[in-house]
Amino acid sequence: MNLEPLADVAIQIAGTDGIEIRDIQNEPSEVAARAAELAQSALRGIIARMNPDFVPCADRGPGDPKEDFNHDELGEIYFSVWDTAAGSRDLLGTFWIYNFRAEIDTPDALAVRASLVPMFDSNRPGPLADAEIRGRILRQLMMGELEFASGRVFQVIEWVFPEPPNQRPNRLGAPDHEENSETLRFLRGESVDEQHERDDFEDGNPRRVRHSRAAIIKSGLRRRRRPPPKQG
Numbered sequence: 001m002n003l004e005p006l007a008d009v010a011i012q013i014a015g016t017d018g019i020e021i022r023d024i025q026n027e028p029s030e031v032a033a034r035a036a037e038l039a040q041s042a043l044r045g046i047i048a049r050m051n052p053d054f055v056p057c058a059d060r061g062p063g064d065p066k067e068d069f070n071h072d073e074l075g076e077i078y079f080s081v082w083d084t085a086a087g088s089r090d091l092l093g094t095f096w097i098y099n100f101r102a103e104i105d106t107p108d109a110l111a112v113r114a115s116l117v118p119m120f121d122s123n124r125p126g127p128l129a130d131a132e133i134r135g136r137i138l139r140q141l142m143m144g145e146l147e148f149a150s151g152r153v154f155q156v157i158e159w160v161f162p163e164p165p166n167q168r169p170n171r172l173g174a175p176d177h178e179e180n181s182e183t184l185r186f187l188r189g190e191s192v193d194e195q196h197e198r199d200d201f202e203d204g205n206p207r208r209v210r211h212s213r214a215a216i217i218k219s220g221l222r223r224r225r226r227p228p229p230k231q232g
Contacts, residue, residue: 001075001100006154007147010082015136015186018085019122021095024078031091035080038093039119046118050177075100075112081120081137093120095137103157103214109221110148113158113208131179135186142187142196142211151226157217158210159187184209 006023013019024032076098083090096117104111118134138159146154187209188196199207211217 001073001102003075003077003100004148004150004152006077007149011079011140011146013133013136013140016133018083019133019136020082020084021079021137022082024080024094027080031080032078035078035091035094038091038121039096042093042121043117043119045121050179071099074098075102075114079137083122083124092122095120095134097141097156099160101160104218104221106222106224107152108226109153109155109224111155111157111218111221113160114156115160128178128182131182132186135183138183138187142209153221153224155217155221157214158208159206160208161206180205 005025008023008026010020010022013021024035027035076096079095079097081092081095083092096119097114098117099115100112101114102110102112116138118130118137120130120133122130122133124130141156142159144155148154184198184206188198196212197210201207
């Protein structure tokens with residue numbers, strides 16, 4: 001699924017102090033390269049805390065096996081993650097959503113199931129600061145629409161967590177891990193519309209989190225029509 005870039009705007013993450021994300025396709029090449037460097041460093045930190053037995057593919061030798069958990073024929077979006085608090089603008093890394101499975105795919109709207117890999121480090125005080133940011137990013141991408149550059153709308157209606165145990169960092173950690181619990185707490189939210197459907201693996205890790213109003217959202221997106229382009 002080849003995706004055009006999202007609209008070239010910063011997406012402010014609600015409930016955070018100065019966190020924004022952008023489609024990395026809209027960033028200059030030097031920013032994209034730096035974001036990738038920061039992402040690898042951040043991912044190693046997450047793995048060290050949450051699944052120290054897992055070795056990232058980038059750290060494996062030429063003869064070591066590499067898991068094929070990303071299907072290249074499916075869609076993906078890399079977001080750059082920025083901290084703009086206190087008037088600064090610091091690049092933190094990336095937030096990768098991938099393996100899109102379309103549930104609505106029309107010329108005017110795309111609603112998907114997707115998986116995720118958070119790869120950023122905000123260096124904010126408190127051991128669960130990044131877990132909260134992860135949860136709020138997940139929540140925003142599921143609770144609201146984004147727009148592609150063409151005006152076509154995009155929304156994630158279900159988060160799918162990878163199944164193999166050795167990919168545990170992509171599932172946000174062990175079921176009793178504080179970071180995992182914090183992320184899922186913010187994803188779920190507190191209002192009636194955010195009591196999303198959740199399935200777990202036998203070990204208690206989340207298998208999927210699906211929007212509580214997925215059927216209603218899909219019905220609306222099927223009828224969605226882009227406004228005609230403005231005449232000059």
